[in-house]
Amino acid sequence: xxxxxxxxxxxxxxxxxxxxxxxxxxxxxxxxxxxxxxxxxxxxxxxxxxxxxxxxxxxxxxxxxxxxxxxxxxxxxxxxxxxxxxxxxxxxxxxxxxxxxxxxxxxxxxxxxxxxxxxxxxxxxxxxxxxxxxxxxxxxxxxxxxxxxxxxxxxxxxxxxxxxxxxxxxxxxxxxxxxxxxxxxxxxxxxxxxxxxxxxxxxxxxxxxxxxxxxxxxxxxxxxxxxxxxxxxxxxxxxxxxxxxxxxxxxxxxxxxxxxxxxxxxxxxxxxxxxxxxxxxxxxxxxxxxxxxxxxxxxxxxxxxxxxxxxxxxxxxxxxxxxxxxxxxxxxxxxxxxxxxxxxxxxxxxxxxxxxxxxxxxxxxxxxxxxxxxxxxxxxxxxxxxxxxxxxxxxxxxxxxxxxxxxxxxxxxxxxxxxxxxxxxxxxxxxxxxxxxxxxxxxxxxxxxxxxxxxxxxxxxxxxxxxxxxxxxxxxxxxxxxxxxxxxxxxxxxxxxxxxxxxxxxxxxxxxxxxxxxxxxxxxxxxxxxxxxxxxxxxxxxxxxxxxxxxxxxxxxxxxxxxxxxxxxx
Amino acid sequence: xxxxxxxxxxxxxxxxxxxxxxxxxxxxxxxxxxxxxxxxxxxxxxxxxxxxxxxxxxxxxxxxxxxxxxxxxxxxxxxx
Numbered sequence: 001x002x003x004x005x006x007x008x009x010x011x012x013x014x015x016x017x018x019x020x021x022x023x024x025x026x027x028x029x030x031x032x033x034x035x036x037x038x039x040x041x042x043x044x045x046x047x048x049x050x051x052x053x054x055x056x057x058x059x060x061x062x063x064x065x066x067x068x069x070x071x072x073x074x075x076x077x078x079x080x081x082x083x084x085x086x087x088x089x090x091x092x093x094x095x096x097x098x099x100x101x102x103x104x105x106x107x108x109x110x111x112x113x114x115x116x117x118x119x120x121x122x123x124x125x126x127x128x129x130x131x132x133x134x135x136x137x138x139x140x141x142x143x144x145x146x147x148x149x150x151x152x153x154x155x156x157x158x159x160x161x162x163x164x165x166x167x168x169x170x171x172x173x174x175x176x177x178x179x180x181x182x183x184x185x186x187x188x189x190x191x192x193x194x195x196x197x198x199x200x201x202x203x204x205x206x207x208x209x210x211x212x213x214x215x216x217x218x219x220x221x222x223x224x225x226x227x228x229x230x231x232x233x234x235x236x237x238x239x240x241x242x243x244x245x246x247x248x249x250x251x252x253x254x255x256x257x258x259x260x261x262x263x264x265x266x267x268x269x270x271x272x273x274x275x276x277x278x279x280x281x282x283x284x285x286x287x288x289x290x291x292x293x294x295x296x297x298x299x300x301x302x303x304x305x306x307x308x309x310x311x312x313x314x315x316x317x318x319x320x321x322x323x324x325x326x327x328x329x330x331x332x333x334x335x336x337x338x339x340x341x342x343x344x345x346x347x348x349x350x351x352x353x354x355x356x357x358x359x360x361x362x363x364x365x366x367x368x369x370x371x372x373x374x375x376x377x378x379x380x381x382x383x384x385x386x387x388x389x390x391x392x393x394x395x396x397x398x399x400x401x402x403x404x405x406x407x408x409x410x411x412x413x414x415x416x417x418x419x420x421x422x423x424x425x426x427x428x429x430x431x432x433x434x435x436x437x438x439x440x441x442x443x444x445x446x447x448x449x450x451x452x453x454x455x456x457x458x459x460x461x462x463x464x465x466x467x468x469x470x471x472x473x474x475x476x477x478x479x480x481x482x483x484x485x486x487x488x489x490x491x492x493x494x495x496x497x498x499x500x501x502x503x504x505x506x507x508x509x510x511x512x513x514x515x516x517x518x519x520x521x522x523x524x525x526x527x528x529x530x531x532x533x534x535x536x537x538x539x540x541x542x543x544x545x546x547x548x549x550x551x552x553x554x555x556x557x558x559x560x561x562x563x564x565x566x567x568x569x570x
Numbered sequence: 571x572x573x574x575x576x577x578x579x580x581x582x583x584x585x586x587x588x589x590x591x592x593x594x595x596x597x598x599x600x601x602x603x604x605x606x607x608x609x610x611x612x613x614x615x616x617x618x619x620x621x622x623x624x625x626x627x628x629x630x631x632x633x634x635x636x637x638x639x640x641x642x643x644x645x646x647x648x649x650x
Contacts, residue, residue, distance in 0.1 A: 120631070527601070
């Protein structure tokens with residue numbers, strides 16, 4: 001079992017790992033079917049140290065913040081390690097945000113350094129928001145074309161200095177990362193994650209899903225995401241395993257990567273898992289009748305033998321062709337970031353491919369519960385990880401209440417926001433805002449949300465407050481965005497949508513012109529952030545003395561309407 | 571050499587065929603996620619079809635944040 005107890009920081013643990021596994025392969029990077037590079041831990045160190053030294057020479061010091069906005073690739077991890085090596089705090093941002101959102105979070109985080117890719121920098125540099133984040137005084141850009149106008153940035157590939165960098169020690173309670181769980185359009189929620197949070201989470205997760213030299217993890221989820229940061233960087237690196245980056249998410253290249261690189265683990269969001277299921281099911285449906293019967297028989301045999309626990313060797317023999325398509329070495333698909341339908345999980349498990357579904361939130365440091373496969377349960381999100389305490393607060397008769405958690409992996413608070421931090425905790429317990437119950441076997445079963453937000457199948461958290469700005473100056477009396485399941489609570493995590501509540505002016509009606517205006521504004525949002533429909537309410541919205549909408553009371557009023565007929569689709 | 575209008579029309583035609591949607595119901599300024607009812611993975615499938623059709627390679631980052639046919643066509647046009 002992995003022991004990180006002697007390490008005070010991520011940087012210290014990684015530094016030792018780079019030395020201990022120097023000859024092992026740590027990274028493979030491919031661009032579609034073309035392998036671009038393959039690095040050993042020694043190669044990785046040789047790339048990172050000159051960067052760390054250059055950062056130090058530029059004045060970057062302990063506690064300084066550096067942001068990374070990049071797609072998954074080797075330079076992401078090399079940059080992150082250099083930042084930790086020099087005692088810095090990493091601010092990983094989602095590369096899919098808009099330039100304005102990036103600058104907003106860069107300003108809020110106080111980052112001094114930004115590491116990004118040229119196509120992203122083109123967008124950022126041309127944004128009118130750029131001057132608002134004057135705290136960013138060094139920008140490093142990767143893969144810029146030879147004659148590119150860098151607009152004040154420096155080339156990542158040339159930003160290096162000779163001479164050994166000085167390793168800067170950090171304490172367990174120092175902030176390792178500031179990870180934004182939301183707030184791109186409203187109040188930023190920058191989760192301050194300590195070194196201890198990551199060290200403890202890494203030990204807990206690898207106790208169930210271990211890494212070792214030779215293990216290959218296919219990194220598809222963005223590395224800024226808590227799951228990929230842990231199981232696509234810190235976890236495998238501390239154990240000497242290898243991370244494979246693809247530089248594309250095209251399904252055909254992802255499928256090819258499994259057999260080509262003999263993948264051991266992969267993390268997927270439910271959307272991608274369902275897509276894989278759809279592809280496989282279509283192939284099964286095309287089997288001639290005789291073969292189909294044999295296939296069904298083999299699946300039934302596999303199900304019978306794996307009821308109590310996975311038997312990978314047996315499953316690979318029984319359903320060899322399927323496992324060969326996945327490379328024959330796949331031990332588990334880790335799925336998270338959003339609710340996954342039980343039938344999708346069961347589909348893969350019945351084929352002998354364990355799916356490690358779990359539950360977590362950024363504030364809790366990756367995962368709170370994970371399926372331990374002992375036995376596999378598709379109807380739950382698993383049991384609490386070692387060191388994780390869960391309690392259900394104010395349970396109803398059926399045992400469902402708010403899930404609260406306490407552990408060494410929980411964030412220390414939201415950056416620059418003591419008020420939000422205080423709201424998030426109660427007596428040291430993190431209030432998740434999710435509803436659930438714990439069954440007799442200790443498994444957590446989620447059944448809805450208490451908070452006004454949704455999580456998309458792509459694993460994106462969307463808070464209504466964050467997207468309301470796009471509807472400012474809409475010609476109506478007032479408006480407010482809600483998660484439909486918050487207004488009309490359902491004992492389910494499926495089918496989450498956002499709705500726009502409108503109160504029209506006296507005598508105004510919901511015309512095609514108004515609807516088109518709503519659609520045009522909605523389309524300015526990234527596709528996964530858009531509202532699904534409009535709800536009309538013919539009364540003044542309740543407001544506080546400072547004229548803020550009382551969302552909870554407004555939600556109660558909207559709840560009096562019939563959900564199906566009240567939501568007018570866009 | 572195609573004009574941008576021609577490229578846009580070819581993009582719309584291909585999307586209509588791939589997702590079995592009447593071509594007359596699609597306009598260059600349409601949001602293809604919404605109009606075709608597709609998710610981000612299906613949009614990537616469409617990109618692969620477009621690459622084969624136009625004989626180009628369109629990196630994922632080039633279409634980051636793109637959601638209407640016209641802008642997609644512009645990105646393709648710049649690589650023809």
